[in-house]
Each structure stands twice: as C-alpha cells, then as structure tokens.
Amino acid sequence: MSAGIELDNVCCDFDSFRAVDHVNVTIQPGEFFSFLGPSGCGKTTILRMISGFTDPTKGVIRIGGEDVLGQRPNQRPTALIFQNLALFPLMPIWENISFGLEVRGVDKATRRRKAEELLALVDLPDSADKMVSQLSGGQKQRVAIARALAVEPAVMLLDEPLSALDLKLRQHMRAELRAIQKRTGVTFIYITHDQGEALAMSDRVGVMSQGRLQQVSNPREIYNNPVNGFVASFVGENNIMVGEIGTRADGVAAFSTALGPFRARIAEGVTTGKLYVRPEFMTLSDKPGAENSVPVTLSEVAFEGNFISVHAVTEGGTTLMAEIRNDGTGALPQTGAAMHMAFDAKNAAILPDANVTRA
Amino acid sequence: MEQLYRRYGKGLTFMIVSLTAFWLLVLVILPDFKLLEASFRPYLPVVDIGGPKDTYSLGNYAQILGNPVDFSSFGLSFQIPARVKVFVLTIIYSGMVTLIAFLLAYPLCFYLAKVVSNRSLPTLFLLLFVPLWVSEVLRSFAWFIIMTLKGPLNAILMALGAIEKEIRWVDGYSPVVVTLVYAYVLFMVFPIYNSMQSLDNNQLEAAEDLGAPWWRVHWRIVLPHSKPGIASGSVMVFMLSAGSLLVPAIINSTTGNWFTQTIQGIMLEGQDWNTGAAFAFMLLLFCTVAVIAAMRLFRVSLSDIAR
Ligand SMILES: Nc1ncnc2c1ncn2[C@@H]1O[C@H](COP(=O)(O)OP(=O)(O)O)[C@@H](O)[C@H]1O
Ligand SMILES: [Mg+2]
Numbered sequence: 001m002s003a004g005i006e007l008d009n010v011c012c013d014f015d016s017f018r019a020v021d022h023v024n025v026t027i028q029p030g031e032f033f034s035f036l037g038p039s040g041c042g043k044t045t046i047l048r049m050i051s052g053f054t055d056p057t058k059g060v061i062r063i064g065g066e067d068v069l070g071q072r073p074n075q076r077p078t079a080l081i082f083q084n085l086a087l088f089p090l091m092p093i094w095e096n097i098s099f100g101l102e103v104r105g106v107d108k109a110t111r112r113r114k115a116e117e118l119l120a121l122v123d124l125p126d127s128a129d130k131m132v133s134q135l136s137g138g139q140k141q142r143v144a145i146a147r148a149l150a151v152e153p154a155v156m157l158l159d160e161p162l163s164a165l166d167l168k169l170r171q172h173m174r175a176e177l178r179a180i181q182k183r184t185g186v187t188f189i190y191i192t193h194d195q196g197e198a199l200a201m202s203d204r205v206g207v208m209s210q211g212r213l214q215q216v217s218n219p220r221e222i223y224n225n226p227v228n229g230f231v232a233s234f235v236g237e238n239n240i241m242v243g244e245i246g247t248r249a250d251g252v253a254a255f256s257t258a259l260g261p262f263r264a265r266i267a268e269g270v271t272t273g274k275l276y277v278r279p280e281f282m283t284l285s286d287k288p289g290a291e292n293s294v295p296v297t298l299s300e301v302a303f304e305g306n307f308i309s310v311h312a313v314t315e316g317g318t319t320l321m322a323e324i325r326n327d328g329t330g331a332l333p334q335t336g337a338a339m340h341m342a343f344d345a346k347n348a349a350i351l352p353d354a355n356v357t358r359a
Numbered sequence: 360m361e362q363l364y365r366r367y368g369k370g371l372t373f374m375i376v377s378l379t380a381f382w383l384l385v386l387v388i389l390p391d392f393k394l395l396e397a398s399f400r401p402y403l404p405v406v407d408i409g410g411p412k413d414t415y416s417l418g419n420y421a422q423i424l425g426n427p428v429d430f431s432s433f434g435l436s437f438q439i440p441a442r443v444k445v446f447v448l449t450i451i452y453s454g455m456v457t458l459i460a461f462l463l464a465y466p467l468c469f470y471l472a473k474v475v476s477n478r479s480l481p482t483l484f485l486l487l488f489v490p491l492w493v494s495e496v497l498r499s500f501a502w503f504i505i506m507t508l509k510g511p512l513n514a515i516l517m518a519l520g521a522i523e524k525e526i527r528w529v530d531g532y533s534p535v536v537v538t539l540v541y542a543y544v545l546f547m548v549f550p551i552y553n554s555m556q557s558l559d560n561n562q563l564e565a566a567e568d569l570g571a572p573w574w575r576v577h578w579r580i581v582l583p584h585s586k587p588g589i590a591s592g593s594v595m596v597f598m599l600s601a602g603s604l605l606v607p608a609i610i611n612s613t614t615g616n617w618f619t620q621t622i623q624g625i626m627l628e629g630q631d632w633n634t635g636a637a638f639a640f641m642l643l644l645f646c647t648v649a650v651i652a653a654m655r656l657f658r659v660s661l662s663d664i665a666r
Contacts, residue, residue, distance in 0.1 A: 053564055074570045086561035090583045099579070100569035151569055 002187045003064030003077060003154035004029045005050060010059035012045050012211075019045045021211035022059070027189065027204075029064075029154075032181050034190040036198040037208030038234070043191040044083070047157045050189065051080040064154060074103075079148035080157040084164075085140055087132045093119070093143055094128035100151035118146040122180065138169045145180065155187045162197065174201055195235045199223060207231045209354045227267075230354030232276045239282065239320050241275040245350060252345055258316055262292045264348035273352040281347035282322035284310060284333060289342030296320060298337050308332060312341055398636035419637035442621055446642070449618035450649060452532050453601040456539045457547075460596045461589065463540070464547040468588075469581065472555035473563065487545065495542055499609040502538040503529070506610075532615040535607050539600045546599060547592035554588030555581065587663040594650055601646050618642055 005027040012020040020042040027033045035043045048054040050061060052073035061068055068076055079100075088096050095102070097118055098111035106114070116128055122142035132140065141161060148156055161177075162170045178201050181188045192198050198205045199219040206216045207230075215227045226232035229240070245266065246254030253266040255275050264275050283289065296312035299319070303326075310322045310333060320341055324333075333339065364372045399415045407413060423442045430439040439447075471483060490498060505512050506528035513525040528534055558581065566576045582589075607617035622642070626635030654660070 051568055053568075073564070073568045074572065078568070080565070080568045082561045082565060084559070084561055086559060086565035088562060088566075088580060091579075099566065099571070102579075103570040103572075103575060147569070 002029045002185055004031075004187065005155060005189065006060075006062040006065075007046070007050075008060040008062070010046075010049065010056045010061060012042070012049060012054060013057040019211050020049070020056075023211075023213045025206055025213060025216055027187060029187055030185050032178065032188045032190065032201060032203045034192060034198040034202040034205045035208055036192055036195055036205050036234070039193055041208045042211040043193075043208060044159055047080060047159055047189065047191055050076075050155070051078045051157055052076050053080075077154035078157055079151055079153035079155075081144050081148050081159060081161050083159040083161075085144040085161075087140060087143060087147070089132045091132075092128070093130050093132065093135070096132065096143060097147045097150050099147065104151075114150060115146075118150055119143075121149070121183075122146045123176070137165050138173060141165065141173060142176075145177070149180075149184065149186075153186060155189060156181075158188065158190045160191055160193070162192075163194075170197075177201065199235065207234060209234070212355055214355055226276075226349070226351065228354050229274055229276065229351045232349070232351055237279050237321060238276045239279065241318075243275060245271065245273070253350055255350055259294050259314055259318060262348070263345040264292075264350050265346060266350040270350060270352050273350045275348055275350050277343045277348040279309075279321040279323040280307070280325075281343050282320065283342050284312075284322055284324055285340050285342065288340045291342075292345060292348065293340050293342035294320065296339060296341050298333055298335050298339060301333055301335050303332060312339070394632075394636040395640060397633050398640055400633055402631040402633045419634040420641060422634055423638065423641065442618075442638075445616050445621055446618045446645070448532065448616075449601055449642075450645060452536055453539075453597050453646075454649070456536050456543070456600040457593050457597045459536070459540050460544045460547040461551075461593060463544055464551050464592065465585075465589075468548055468551040468555050468585075469577075472552055473558070473560065487548065491545065495605060496609065498542060499538050499606050502534070502541060503610055506534050506537075529610060529612050530614055531612060534610045534612050535615045535617065538606050538610055539603060542603070542606055543596045543599050546595040550588040550592040550595075551585055552588070554585045558584045586657070586659060590654065590657070590659040590663055593653070597650065598646055601642065 007023050007025050010020060010023045011018060023046065035046060037043055045054060049056050050063070052068065052071055052075075055069075063077060073080075088099065091099070094112055094115035097115040098106070101111045101114060112128070116125075119125055119127055122145050124139055124142045124146070127135065127139065127143075132143070135143065144161070158177075162173050165173060174197060177188075177190075190198070190202065199222070202219060204216060204218050205222050207214045207222060209230045215222060215231045217225075222231065223235055226235065232238055233240070241255075241257045241259060241262070243255045243257030243262070246256055246261075248254070248266055251265055251267070252263055255262045255264055257275065262275060264277075266273075288295070294314055296314050298310060298312045300309075300311035302309045304323075306326055308324045308326060310324060312320050312322070314320065322341060360376075363375065367375065398419055399417070400413055401416065401418055403410075403412060423446065424440045426441045427438040428441045428444060430437055430444055471480065475483060504510055507513075508525050508527060508529075510528075512528065513522070516522045517525070562580055562584075563576055566580050567573075571579070602619060603617070604619040604623060607615065607620055608623075618638070619642075622635050622638045625631050625638065629635075
C-alpha cells in the first residue's frame with residue numbers, strides 16, 4: 001500500500017523566520033520524489049511537517065487525500081529515516097527492526113521472523129542478534145531502512161540518508177534504495193543536497209531555495225530546461241553572462257553583453273535575466289562560428305578521459321568553460337592557443353534569478 | 360598518572376598523589392580498620408584492656424539479638440529483637456526514600472533534559488540549587504516545623520477545610536521519610552539528568568514515529584538509557600538515607616527510630632564504642648548487600664555506575 005502526498009500552500013515559520021514558504025506540490029502514490037536544495041533551505045522542515053513532528057504555520061498537508069492536521073507522528077502512515085539514523089543502541093538489530101511491530105502488539109516469534117525477512121530484503125542476513133555498534137555505516141543504513149519498512153508505511157521519508165557514507169558505498173546504496181523502492185512500491189520522499197543523487201534516483205525532483213520550491217519536474221527537464229538561474233546553477237555547471245534582453249521572436253531573444261551580441265532561448269514573461277550555457281554545449285574551433293561566438297585564449301586544458309575540460313579567457317578577462325567530447329583522435333587543444341568558443345542558441349537560455357521574494 | 364605527570368610536572372604530581380594517599384590511608388582506611396578491630400573486642404574497664412578478658416569474639420554483634428518485642432506486619436504478628444526491628448525498618452524505609460526520590464526525580468529530569476528550552480534551563484537549575492545553600496540542619500528543622508501539630512501544614516489544611524482537627528504528622532516513619540527525600544532528592548536528580556541529557560532526541564522521535572505511545576518510549580528508550588544514572592542516584596540516596604543521623608534525630612519521631620540513632624545511643628550515651636562499631640559495620644554490610652542485590656535485580660553492573 002502506498003499513498004500520495006499533497007502539500008497545499010504550506011508555510012513554516014520559526015519565530016519571524018520563514019523556513020518553508022508557500023510550498024505546493026502533489027506527490028503520486030508509489031513515486032520516488034526528491035527535494036533537492038542547499039543546506040538550510042528547509043528540506044528537513046518539510047519532512048518533519050509531513051511526519052508530524054512540526055506543525056505547518058499555514059497550509060494543508062494531505063496524506064492519501066486526508067488532511068493530517070492534528071495527527072501525531074505515531075498516528076501517521078509515514079516512516080521517517082533520520083539524517084543520523086537514530087537506531088536504538090541498547091537493542092539488538094532484530095529488536096530495532098521489529099520495534100514498530102512490538103508497539104502494535106505483535107508476538108515475539110512473529111516479530112523475529114518478520115525482522116529476519118526484512119534483513120534478507122535489505123541484503124543483511126545473519127545480523128539479527130548483533131548490536132548496532134557492531135555494524136558498519138552502510139549496514140546501519142540498511143537496518144534503518146528495514147526498521148522503517150517493518151511498519152509497512154504508505155510513505156517513506158528519507159532525510160539525506162546517504163550523506164554519512166563514503167563515495168563508493170553511496171553509489172551502491174543509490175541503486176539499492178531505488179531497487180527497494182521498486183520492490184515495495186512505497187512512496188519515497190527523499191531529501192538531498194547532492195544533485196547527482198537526486199537526478200539519478202528520482203522520478204521527479206523538487207528544487208528548493210530559501211524555503212521556496214523553485215521547480216518540480218523530472219530529472220531531464222530540471223537539467224535541460226531549468227526555470228531560473230538558481231536551478232540551472234544548482235544542478236550543474238554553467239557559463240553565466242550578464243546583459244540586456246533585446247528583440248525576441250519564436251522563443252529566442254537577442255542578448256547584448258560585454259562579450260558581444262548573443263541569441264538564446266527565452267520563456268514568455270521573462271523580462272530580466274542572465275544567459276546560461278552548460279560547458280558541454282560549448283564548441284571550440286579555429287574559425288569564428290556563425291553566431292554566439294567569442295574569441296578566447298585557452299588558459300587550462302585537462303584531459304578527463306571521456307571529455308576534455310577547457311578553461312579559456314576572453315579579451316575582457318571573463319573565464320568561459322567548455323567540455324569537449326573525446327573523439328578518440330588524441331589531439332588536444334594547446335594551452336595559450338587563440339581560438340573561438342561558440343554555442344547554439346537552442347542550447348542557451350536567458351533565465352531570471354531565483355524566486356525567493358519572501359511573501 | 361602519566362597524564363598527571365605530564366600536565367603538572369614532578370613536584371606537583373608527587374604532592375597530589377601523596378596527599379590523596381594520605382587522605383585515603385590515614386584519614387579513611389586506618390580509622391575504619393581500628394573500628395573494625397575494636398568491634399570484635401568486648402567493652403571493658405580500662406584496667407582490663409589488653410588483659411586476659413580482652414579476646415576477639417562476635418559478642419558485640421550478638422547484642423543486636425536481645426530484648427524481643429512484638430512486631431506485626433501483613434497480618435502476621437511475631438516477636439523480634441527490638442534492635443533488629445529498628446535495623447530492618449531502617450533498611451526498608453531507606454529503600455522507600457530511594458523509590459520516592461526516584462519517582463520524583465525521573466519526570467523532573469526528563470522535563471529538564473528533554474522538554475525545557477535551553478534558555479530557561481539556568482534559571483530552573485538555580486531554583487533547584489537554592490535550597491542547598493541552606494544547611495541540612497536548617498532544612499530538616501524547617502520540615503519539622505512544617506509538620507508540627509500547630510504548624511503551617513495543619514493550619515493550611517484546616518483553613519482550606521480539608522481537615523477538622525490537627526493531624527499528628529510527626530508520628531511513625533513518614534515524617535523521617537519525607538524529610539530524607541527532601542534532603543537527598545538532588546543526589547538522585549543530577550545523575551539521572553546527566554544520563555538523560557546524553558540521549559539523542561532523534562531516538563525519542565524515531566520511537567514515536569514508529570508508532571510508540573509516550574509510555575512505551577519511556578519504557579523502551581528513556582529508562583534503559585538512564586539506567587546508569589538511576590543506579591548511581593539510587594545507591595547514593597539509599598546509602599545516605601540509611602546512614603543519616605541528623606534527619607531522624609531532628610525530626611525525633613519517637614515511633615520512628617532510625618538504626619543510626621541506636622548506634623549513637625550506644626556510642627555516646629553508653630560510651631560503648633566496641634558494640635557501636637559492631638552495629639555500624641552490620642549496617643554497612645547489610646546496606647552493601649541490599650545494593651548489590653538491587654543491582655542484580657535490575658541488571659546493572661558496577662561499570663555502569665562509574666560511567
Ligand atoms: N526548530 C527550529 N527553530 C528555529 N529555526 C529552525 C528550526 N529548525 C530549522 N530551523 C531553521 O530553518 C531553516 C531550514 O532548516 P532545515 O529544514 O533543517 O534545512 P535543510 O534540511 O534544508 O538543511 C534553517 O535556516 C534552520 O536554521
Ligand atoms: Mg536537513
């Protein structure tokens with residue numbers, strides 16, 4: 001069983017500080033949804049409101065269509081995995097996992113069997129009688145997941161569960177979490193400040209800044225069509241140029257900058273903004289391109305294997321970045337060479353700044 | 360030791376260590392040994408000390424068994440030596456003091472450690488400490504005055520119309536127990552507060568999130584976590600209560616005698632230090648046994664307490 005979640009104009013104030021600001025989002029049953037944003041943007045506060053530890057100052061939270069205002073955490077069909085896991089150190093692993101069943105009055109033999117089943121599900125057999133302190137970071141992670149799954153929640157809430165693990169294990173656990181979610185069909189709401197994690201795991205991502213939800217979309221949309229400068233910068237690298245918007249036609253506008261005139265995509269209603277181009281959309285050539293081309297001097301060339309990272313300086317001293325696909329010929333551009341960097345208008349966008357005005 | 364040496368150098372380390380050793384050996388262990396030795400020898404006129412009558416025996420210890428009195432409890436009545444009765448009641452009521460102190464301290468500590476905001480904590484601790492600035496003698500007298508026949512407690516109750524005639528509060532063991540609880544409850548509060556404070560709030564929330572009602576959160580998470588603090592607090596309060604002379608002497612409830620008062624009578628009024636020492640060691644021994652038994656019962660180890 002899984003349930004959808006609706007956040008309807010949800011706000012949360014701490015004294016005069018607004019930690020969560022008019023968040024609206026509908027999360028589908030069985031969806032893997034991530035909230036992505038820098039530290040302090042209000043992600044944990046959102047999870048705590050959904051699980052019932054914090055009350056929204058304003059707005060409505062619905063779980064499975066039902067307004068949960070006034071329900072205590074122990075009455076909600078959610079299970080929260082804490083940032084520090086919060087396993088119970090004085091209980092053996094199997095009691096940790098079956099704590100939720102103990103609360104529900106399940107007898108000991110059934111609890112034990114259920115705990116072992118869940119340990120098998122999270123790929124941690126033979127650990128039932130160990131103590132928490134005997135497990136490694138990744139194993140504790142799995143126990144925390146098993147403990148939350150034991151109560152058969154309709155919604156799992158995960159607060160940066162992988163942040164304490166080392167890189168290798170983190171990547172492994174990403175796949176694992178995704179697989180567990182698929183297997184159980186439970187709605188997962190996942191919090192992270194790591195954009196790679198969010199993009200790789202989620203069905204949809206909500207990008208947040210300063211308590212406001214900036215964009216909700218699938219990972220490709222978020223990366224390829226960010227709605228504003230904050231989303232563009234937070235989910236990847238960009239060359240950013242300031243300038244003035246000129247005439248526009250067919251969703252493309254002229255943009256005059258100190259480096260020269262450019263053309264880039266623009267959305268309806270955008271009147272001010274900056275120009276964003278990702279390094280992988282920059283091309284490098286001996287001759288000037290047809291449009292959106294800048295003469296540069298290469299300042300740094302690094303061979304990264306699958307691509308070549310190039311930093312270049314314009315006449316005015318602006319640094320531009322490009323990532324050139326390795327075509328296998330082995331020829332590298334030379335540092336100090338004078339070349340032209342260019343990009344296609346359809347790969348660049350004029351975006352407004354983040355939507356953070358406090359209501 | 361090595362750390363001491365590194366931090367304070369040779370001269371100071373030597374002084375610290377030798378002063379501690381002096382305190383332990385000369386001021387604590389030696390007098391105790393002298394008393395222990397004396398407790399096995401009879402109380403004799405000065406001329407006979409060291410003479411043929413001065414031999415080791417358990418005679419002093421056996422003196423507790425004289426003078427039988429009636430004792431009834433749980434519908435049973437039987438005869439029991441007067442001093443054994445006081446002894447047993449002292450241990451039982453000290454246990455009761457410990458239990459009441461725990462029941463008072465536990466919710467208070469939880470409130471201080473987990474509920475109160477950090478901002479108001481210093482004020483609350485100050486309020487807890489203020490009574491300690493007054494000496495124990497005065498505090499015990501205060502309770503005696505509160506509970507006297509014409510005292511404020513009866514006056515208030517009568518004014519409220521709760522009682523029609525003054526109640527004789529200073530009777531039996533209750534006034535002693537009440538005053539002992541008041542005198543020693545902070546020795547329960549601080550260790551429990553300390554251990555509760557180290558409990559991660561997320562543990563409480565995790566338990567609640569998994570569906571636990573508040574009482575189960577306490578039973579399965581808070582209580583086990585605070586066990587070391589509860590154990591050391593209980594040992595302190597129990598030992599202090601059983602060994603308290605001041606409080607029962609000031610309350611002076613004729614039907615609520617404490618064993619320490621028996622010892623005092625023998626030592627100071629009877630001038631019989633040998634028997635007094637024997638009784639004191641018996642009290643120490645039984646209290647230790649009681650503590651060890653309680654630790655076994657609640658599965659606490661010594662290292663938990665030292666933590
Ligand atoms: N209980 C609280 N009291 C006051 N401020 C808080 C409280 N909890 C969080 N905040 C503030 O709200 C903001 C968002 O916090 P949080 O939701 O924890 O962010 P995130 O999880 O995205 O890092 C932060 O600026 C934080 O300082
Ligand atoms: Mg957080």
